[in-house]
Amino acid sequence: MGGILLADRIRSLGAAHWLGFFGAVLIAWALMFWMAAPAELRVLEGLYGAAFIETLCGGAYGASSFLPSFAMWTLMSAAMMAPTALPALATYDDLSHVASTGFGRLLGGYLAVWIGFSALAALAQVILFRFGLIGSLGQSxxxxxxxxxxxxxxxxxxxxxxxxxxxxxxAPLTFFMQHWDEGPFRNGIRLGTDCLGCCWALMLLGFVGGTMNLVFMGLAMVLMMLEKLPEIGRHLTKPTGLALIAAGLALPLF
Incomplete structure (x- = not known):
């Protein structure tokens, strides 16, 4: 029975809305990779300072400009947070059996919340950069x-x-059963708000590892995905908190 259910799930992932979802996530990661500063620029920043890099690429992707920062944070939010919602999206798909428009509206509501977060994060990045608290690559x-x-x-x-x-x-099944009558877009807003409540502080750690550091962001995405899995996440949340607090307190020693 489990094998049949798994086979049905795998076949369902070939539907147009799922192909579009995974394609969009891959495109977001590809664009982030394209926008990320290459190693040569990081070396030049070390040699000539952040001002050199700001002059070199500030017109395109510099941290001092809101719109490029907003574009980067929007891509980052889509690439990182859409995969963490996979269990909820799959549950909605199982419950609704609707056309891709319903799925798209749910995902649109979800991403609308993260676009709002991206605007605030980009504003914070510009302010922090102008006060000299972060570098041009988004690192503290x-x-x-x-x-x-x-x-x-x-x-x-x-x-x-x-x-x-x-x-x-x-518990996405319980969540959707409680709010099903509100429709997919408002369900997406609710889901995005809960996801934001789970992950905003971890997302802001991008300022620690560098907002252009894709390895750091990839690891953060995996952590946030695991946190949302009931059997794994409940054993992960508090140890992660202890590790972060210990790292922060020990930082002056290094």
Whole structure:
């Protein structure tokens, strides 16, 4: 029986809306890879300073400009957060059996929340850059800022809000049954809001590892995906919080 259900699920992933979903995620990651500063620019930043890189690429992807930063954060949010919603999206697909328009509206509502977050994060990036707290590649240049981001994210792992949002993300069937009559777009908004409540602090750790660091972002995406899985996530959230707090407190020693 389990094998039949798995086969049905695999076949369903060949539907047009799923192909579009996975294709969009791959395109988002490809664009992020294309936008990411190559190793040569990182070497030049070390040799000549952030001002050199700001002059070189500030007109295109520099941290001092809102629109390029917003585009980068939007791509990053789509590439990282859409995959973390896979269990909820698959549950909706099983419940609805509707055309791709319903699926698309759900995903649109979900991503609308993260686009709003991206605008705030981009604004924060521009402000932090202009105060000299982050570099042109989005990495923190300030020990207090790095410590605050790590410790803040660690403490948030223990918060009641994080736990409440995670509990809803880990039970998508219950979530959709409660709000089904509101329609796919509003369901997507609700789902995105809960996801934001789970992950915003971890997303802001991009300022620690560098918002142009795709390896760091890939690892963060995997962590956030695992956190939303009931059997794995409940053993992961608080240890992750302890590790982040310890890293923040130990940072001055290194």
């Amino acid at each position: 240049l300030s020990l207090p800022l790095t410590m605050a981001l790590l410790i803040g994210a660690g403490v948030y792992q223990f918060s009641a809000l994080k736990e409440a949002c995670l509990s809803r993300c880990r």
